[in-house]
Amino acid sequence: MKSLVAILLTLILCSCQERKDQLHLTQGLYISNTTIVSTEDGNYKPYIGHIVVEKDKIVYVGKYEPNISGTFEQIDGTGKFVIPGLIDSHVHMSDVQGMLQHHKEKYPQLVKEFNTQMPRSYLYYGFTAIINLGGISDEQINAYKIQPLKPDLFHIGYSGAAVANGYPMIYTPEEFRFEMEPNFIYMESQAEHIPDQYKPADHTPKAVVKRIKNSGAVAVKSYYESGFGRMSNLPVPTKSIMTELRNESHANGLVLTVHANSLTGHSFLADIGVDILAHGLWNWEKYKDVPTDSLPLEIKETLDVQIQKQMGYTPTLTVIEGEGALVDNKFINQPALKKVVPKKLLEWYKTEEAQWFAQELFSESNAEEVHKIYGNVQAHAMLVLKYLSDNNGLILFGTDTPSGPIYTNQPGHNGYWELKLMKKAGVPLAKILASATINNAKAFHLDSALGSLAMGKKANIIMMTKNPLSDIEAYDAIEKVVIGGEVVNREDLEVKE
Ligand SMILES: [Zn+2]
Numbered sequence: 001m002k003s004l005v006a007i008l009l010t011l012i013l014c015s016c017q018e019r020k021d022q023l024h025l026t027q028g029l030y031i032s033n034t035t036i037v038s039t040e041d042g043n044y045k046p047y048i049g050h051i052v053v054e055k056d057k058i059v060y061v062g063k064y065e066p067n068i069s070g071t072f073e074q075i076d077g078t079g080k081f082v083i084p085g086l087i088d089s090h091v092h093m094s095d096v097q098g099m100l101q102h103h104k105e106k107y108p109q110l111v112k113e114f115n116t117q118m119p120r121s122y123l124y125y126g127f128t129a130i131i132n133l134g135g136i137s138d139e140q141i142n143a144y145k146i147q148p149l150k151p152d153l154f155h156i157g158y159s160g161a162a163v164a165n166g167y168p169m170i171y172t173p174e175e176f177r178f179e180m181e182p183n184f185i186y187m188e189s190q191a192e193h194i195p196d197q198y199k200p201a202d203h204t205p206k207a208v209v210k211r212i213k214n215s216g217a218v219a220v221k222s223y224y225e226s227g228f229g230r231m232s233n234l235p236v237p238t239k240s241i242m243t244e245l246r247n248e249s250h251a252n253g254l255v256l257t258v259h260a261n262s263l264t265g266h267s268f269l270a271d272i273g274v275d276i277l278a279h280g281l282w283n284w285e286k287y288k289d290v291p292t293d294s295l296p297l298e299i300k301e302t303l304d305v306q307i308q309k310q311m312g313y314t315p316t317l318t319v320i321e322g323e324g325a326l327v328d329n330k331f332i333n334q335p336a337l338k339k340v341v342p343k344k345l346l347e348w349y350k351t352e353e354a355q356w357f358a359q360e361l362f363s364e365s366n367a368e369e370v371h372k373i374y375g376n377v378q379a380h381a382m383l384v385l386k387y388l389s390d391n392n393g394l395i396l397f398g399t400d401t402p403s404g405p406i407y408t409n410q411p412g413h414n415g416y417w418e419l420k421l422m423k424k425a426g427v428p429l430a431k432i433l434a435s436a437t438i439n440n441a442k443a444f445h446l447d448s449a450l451g452s453l454a455m456g457k458k459a460n461i462i463m464m465t466k467n468p469l470s471d472i473e474a475y476d477a478i479e480k481v482v483i484g485g486e487v488v489n490r491e492d493l494e495v496k497e
Contacts, residue, residue: 022067022068022069023052023054023059023060023066023067023068023069023070024068024069024070025052025054025059025068025069025070025071025072026054026055026070026071027054027055027071027072027485028052028053028054028068028070028071028072028073029051029052029053029072029073029074029075029459029482029485029487030050030051030052030053030066030068030072030073030074030075031050031051031052031053031074031075031077031082031461031463032050032065032074032075032076032077032078033048033049033050033076033077033078034048034049034050034051034077034078034080034081034082034463035047035048035077035080035081035082035467036048036049036051036061036082036453037081037082037083037433037467037468037469038061038082038083038084038437038452038453038454039434039437039438039452040438040452040454041438042430042431042434042438042439043430044430044433044434044469046081046467046469047063048063049061049062049063049064050062050063050064050065050066051082051453051461052066052068052072053459053461053482053485054485055485056458056459056484056485057456057457057458057459057485058453058454058455058456058457058458058459058461059455059456060455061453061454061455073487075463075480075487077463079465080463080464080465080479081463081464081465081466081467081468081474082453082461082462082463082464083126083433083437083453083461083462083464083468084437084438084450084451084452084453084457084460084461084462085126085127085128085129085151085437085450085460085461085462085481085482085483086125086126086127086128086129086397086415086436086437086462086475087127087128087129087130087131087397087436087437087440087441087444087446087450087451088122088127088129088130088131088397088398088399088401088415088436089131089133089257089276089314089396089397089398089440089443089444090131090133090278090279090314090316090398090399090400090401091130091131091132091133091398091399091400091401091411092132092133092134092400092401092402093118093130093132093136093140093144093153093411094132094134094135094136094137094140095134095402095405096110096111096114096115097114097402097405097406097407097408097409097410097411098349098354098357098402098405098406098407099111099405100356100405103353103354107348109344110342110344110345110348113342113344113345114341114342114345115143115147116147117340117341117342117411117495118411119144119147119149119150119151119411120149120150120340120493120494121340121341121410121411121412121413121493122150122151122411122412122415123149123150123151123412123481123483123488123493124339124340124412124478124481124490124493124494125340125412125413125415125416125475125476125478126412126415126462126475126478126481127151127412127415128151128152128460128462128481128483129151129152129153129154129440129446129450129460130151130152130153130154131154131155131156131218131219131398131440131444132153132154132155132156133156133160133219133221133257133278133398133400134156134159134160134221135156135157135158135159135160135180135181135183136155136156136157136158137158141153141155149483149486149488149493150483151483152450152458152460152484154217154218154219154444154446155216155217155218156212156217156218156219156220156221156257157183157211157212157215157216157217157220158182158183158211158212158215159180159181159182159183159184160181160183160220160221160222160223160259161183161184161185161205161208161209161212161220161221161222161245162181162183162184162185162222162223163184163185163187163190163223163235163236163237163241164178164184164185164186164187164190164193164194164203164235165177165190165193165194165234165235166223166225166234166235166236166237167223167225167226167227167231167234167259168223168225168259169181169184170227170231170234171231178194178195178198182211183208183211183212184198184203184208185203185204185205185208185222185237185241185245186198186200186202186203186204187235187237187238187241189235190235204244205241205244205245205248206244206248208220208245208248209245209248209249209251209252209254210248210252212252212254213252213253213254217254218254218255218444218445218446219249219254219255219256219257219276219444220245220248220249220254220255220256220257221257221258221259221278222237222242222245222256222257222258222259222274223236223237223258223259223260224236224237224242224258224259224260224262224264224265224268224269225259225260225261225262225265226262226264226265236265239268239271239272242258242268242269242272242274243272245274246272246273246274246275249275253445255275255276255443255444255445256274256275256276257274257275257276257277257278257312257314258274258276258277258278259278259279260277260278260279260281261279261280261281261282261283261319262281262283262285263281263283263284263285263286263287263298263299263302264285265283266281266302266303266306267298267302267305269311270302270305270306270309270311271305273309273311274311275311275312275443276311276312276313276314276396276443277306277311277312277313277314278314278316278398278400279314279315279316279319279400280313280314280315280316280317280381280384280385281299281302281303281381281384282320282377282378282380282381282384283377284296284299284380287299288376288377288380292376292379292380292383293383294383295383295384295387299384300387303384303387303388303391303393304391306388306393307388307391307392307393307394310394311394312394312395312396312439312443313385313388313393313394313395313396314395314396314397314398314400315381315385315395315398315418315421315422315425316398316399316400316403316418317378317381317382317385317418317421317422317425318399318400318401318403318409318414318417318418318421319400319403319409320374320377320378320381321374321378321408321417321421322402322403322406322408322409322414322417323361323374323403323404323406323408324370324371324373324374324375324378325408326357326358326361326362326406326407326408327358327362327367327370327371328367329350331408332346332349332350332407332408336413336476337410337413338495339494339495340410340411340412340413340494340495341410341413341495342495343495343497349407354407357404357405357406381425382421382424382425382426383425385422385425385426385427386425386426386427389425389426389427389428389431390426394439394443395422395427395431395434395435395439396435396439396440396443397415397418397419397422397432397435397436397439397440398418398440399414399415399417399418401414401415402414416475416476419432419436419472419475420472422435423472429468429469429470429471429472430469432472433468433469437451437452438451438452439451458484459482459484459485460482460483460484461481461482462478462480462481462482463478463479463480463481463482464477464478464479465477465479478490481493
């Protein structure tokens with residue numbers, strides 16, 4: 001009896017609540033009668049409902065028609081689908097795709113046009129938040145902030161926490177290396193190769209994480225990479241360094257995301273239990289030539305530990321796909337690129353000068369051989385991803401745009417490519433959407449403002465003409481992008497001639 005009273009009372013209170021929803025708007029947005037596709041826990045139950053935004057915040061989401069007054073713009077969402085803005089949790093926005101420093105100095109106009117279009121290109125494909133996982137300067141952050149339309153930017157500070165002379169700082173000439181990587185970790189084994197002015201006490205995990213925290217970062221990035229190609233046998237962090245990095249990150253409210261793509265790296269990090277793996281496991285090392293249709297036991301065991309610890313796994317399939325695509329001109333001739341890459345830059349990419357990296361990578365192989373090698377690696381990467389997806393792994397959407405000095409990972413465009421590759425690997429559409437929204441938001445502690453359509457969260461909303469739970473092409477059927485409450489038509493984000 002008591003419980004019946006309680007139920008009745010709840011019903012009465014709820015219906016009153018619905019009727020009471022009197023919203024007075026001063027700078028509002030009302031999206032009516034639309035299919036809402038959002039989740040807090042990975043389970044989707046789309047329904048037709050309404051969303052109300054005041055300034056940059058969502059103030060109402062629900063099935064019932066809200067009672068609103070004041071000043072607002074109304075969008076009829078009939079027949080449309082709305083999702084929370086997408087989050088790419090692995091980008092490098094401080095690079096210009098395909099250019100080295102001397103190219104940037106030679107073509108300042110191309111750099112300028114790229115930097116103006118870059119944030120718009122992310123938005124064009126529905127990315128309303130990006131997490132920069134490479135070093136970034138205040139100057140770069142400020143230059144980004146003055147762009148009128150841009151995704152929310154989060155970062156890892158002035159540099160990652162790489163071990164001295166390890167990956168990736170080894171790629172910077174010795175005279176600038178330490179200055180460029182102010183958050184490097186001092187290792188005794190490297191002492192002779194560290195300039196005297198850098199004191200060990202300033203480069204312990206504790207000191208480094210504190211500095212990263214103070215620079216406004218949301219995460220600490222580290223690396224487990226012994227190298228590839230000409231650069232191999234690089235120093236890697238010890239178990240105690242990585243454990244300390246994780247503990248210090250947590251003590252400072254940050255997450256630890258670590259670059260690794262080899263079996264050795266993934267199993268080392270699984271054992272420690274870092275928060276996020278910034279790449280998929282595609283370098284199978286001694287298993288690299290095994291067939292592409294089943295997982296070796298040792299790899300399965302490593303993935304099982306990652307699943308059991310619910311470590312975030314960022315597939316970054318476009319790293320492999322993008323690098324392989326440098327070998328021929330199929331990529332560069334895609335009509336879709338014209339919408340997101342400035343015309344003159346696109347033309348430059350087709351010149352001999354812009355082919356420098358492709359020539360360096362593929363001087364000794366033809367296109368067929370390259371596709372075969374990369375295809376094999378990608379098949380392994382996809383097999384791992386499918387296993388994680390089938391076994392309740394925590395998948396986080398991230399592209400690594402661009403993964404190197406390559407023009408084949410373009411802002412936004414690369415995100416759509418990654419989404420399609422995840423689908424190709426066999427990840428269900430609901431998991432793909434969750435990976436790019438709520439999973440990323442929770443993993444990076446951004447879920448109080450981002451990741452779902454809920455009251456009090458930031459109004460980053462994507463309106464599509466197709467259902468993202470039944471059609472991957474929905475991500476290219478975007479009609480409107482709402483960024484911080486501002487409504488933008490997709491075509492207004494295209495490259496202006
Ligand atoms: Zn990266």
